[in-house]
Amino acid sequence: MIGQSEQTALKGETGTGLQNDLFLRAVKGEPVSRPPVWMMRQAGRYLPEYQVLRAKYDFFTRVQTPELAAEITIQPIDRLAVDAAILFSDILVIPQAMGLTVEMNEGKGPLLPDTISNMSDVLKLEVEAAHVKLQYVYDAIKVTRERLLGRVPLIGFAGAPWTIFCYMVEGKGSKTFDKAKAFCYQDPDAAHALLQSITLATAAYLKAQVKAGVNAIQIFDSWGSVWDKPDYASFSLQYLKQLVQHLNGEIPVILFAKGVWHSLPELQATGAAALGVDWANTATEARRLTGGTITLQGNYDPIKLLQPVEKIRTDVRDMIREFGKDRYIVNLGHGIVPQIPVDHAQAFVDAVKSYKE
């Protein structure tokens, strides 16, 4: 738990009304006594209290019922005392709001039976009104903020346009997203029209999340790693840049493009407040690529949370030393996985909280 004196100090410094704003200070690059910590997918299947709700309500009921989404969002705050909450939701609410059917088969991943394969399909999608259909998300944000009582900041999120495109074209997960890439190479006009539509719908969605009360936004580009650098610039980066520009000045944006080490400098140049990194980068290399001037977030391999807790503690200390205490948010390099014991996740969080230089 955070100490009373630290809480007071934080409140006084930033005027956010938050009891613990370490996360926001780190995002903005302000000096901190220790780095903040949260975990991607921290609200999820490794928590027994989540399993209780999962057994009672199907996936979209959990996502679309503000009280349930808020409860799930807050579970890891209550349990692990992480320094930020991230809204329980899914990146595929955007294709859903744009008019596509999304089936979520637990344990098997998502299925979108009506895939996009040409310009005619693209033109049928809802763009301007898509964000209006996601009122349940904005309501969940409001309920979460009320229940959080200012304990920690709340992060809103969306998928990167390219990653959403992958699911809309391929219809399901893939190792390589060859079909989505083939679409880009064979019909670039339709591909860019689709990416632009997703970008506009996502921008409006994220602005509405900000209005509803999130304190920061994270954009997940889970499938950027399938491109080479020039094609990543063309089919992903330019749309990420648009999203950051839509939001800039309003709220700090974290871009997490998994596996896209080659474009870290270009991701930084979008104007994002912080960048997520995975474990393919050493901290030293990530700092080198970004000139040491931007906040980095990551990069512990979630599978390493299966190691003995003493090893997790040592790893965390080493990781903070290598990234540095400032301009750094401790996190995983990918979402936590269901098989992680809760006390191992707790050890990860606690090791950050007890960090001393």
Place this chain on the structure above:
Amino acid sequence: MIGQSEQTALKGETGTGLQNDLFLRAVKGEPVSRPPVWMMRQAGRYLPEYQVLRAKYDFFTRVQTPELAAEITIQPIDRLAVDAAILFSDILVIPQAMGLTVEMNEGKGPLLPDTISNMSDVLKLEVEAAHVKLQYVYDAIKVTRERLLGRVPLIGFAGAPWTIFCYMVEGKGSKTFDKAKAFCYQDPDAAHALLQSITLATAAYLKAQVKAGVNAIQIFDSWGSVWDKPDYASFSLQYLKQLVQHLNGEIPVILFAKGVWHSLPELQATGAAALGVDWANTATEARRLTGGTITLQGNYDPIKLLQPVEKIRTDVRDMIREFGKDRYIVNLGHGIVPQIPVDHAQAFVDAVKSYKE
């Protein structure tokens, strides 16, 4: 087709008895008039003549019948006139020879029903005698050499110990091989024992391939990218180094570790003759990481072969200019995929052959 005068010059220079030894000269770093070209998985499902054999014989019949394997190996030489042949086989013959059942369900990927999960499982595996069971591979090499009549060199291959480990522990393909990694973190002694056993069986297998007549060896580390750099060194690189040392002096070895950009300098330090690279590396970056002193092979995204042939030709010329004519083998950055039109693959090969500085 290679010109008569070029053929004579090649024969005279290296004494390999090959009509076209551009590939071997490039592997060894000798200057060439143009870079050689071949394609990973060039013997396969995009070729109509392969489909004819695929309809008649199941996968392991094709692999285990020397005449069939030789015929399939030579199909892309006849059709596309690439500068090297690679034996038609599969990396999973090693787990099979070590005693595990391997089912190959076409279109669905491999299945190994008896996975390895502890030291007791490891100790039951055949190690010393595994390579003896693969006589059909050595026979296929002999038949292929006879039928090739010295037109081009023949490449033998095996999977990297880590990649074989992934299939032995996980039992099937995976995006992240979390189960295989978890085994390494939770029982490192058994994991290293298994990796060492695979390495020894593979070393004997590759030596027997050399004895049977291959001109070079390529080792495929398809799943190295799931590790961070220190763990890649521990669970993959050290075993690749052992393999190179087992073969060194006898034959040039190409290491292709997909997605493992972070360890290119360490892969080079194994003593490998050449390194394969994928498209996540620009040529410039790959040259920077390896100091410009080793032959590189790659790195065209196979999905780009769906582009118009004129674009493929331009891309190939740009790629050769960026990698440089020497110490370079033109290839894809991953295996060719079934949906590529043959004339697009042909355009790729022809663009290399008509390259002029």
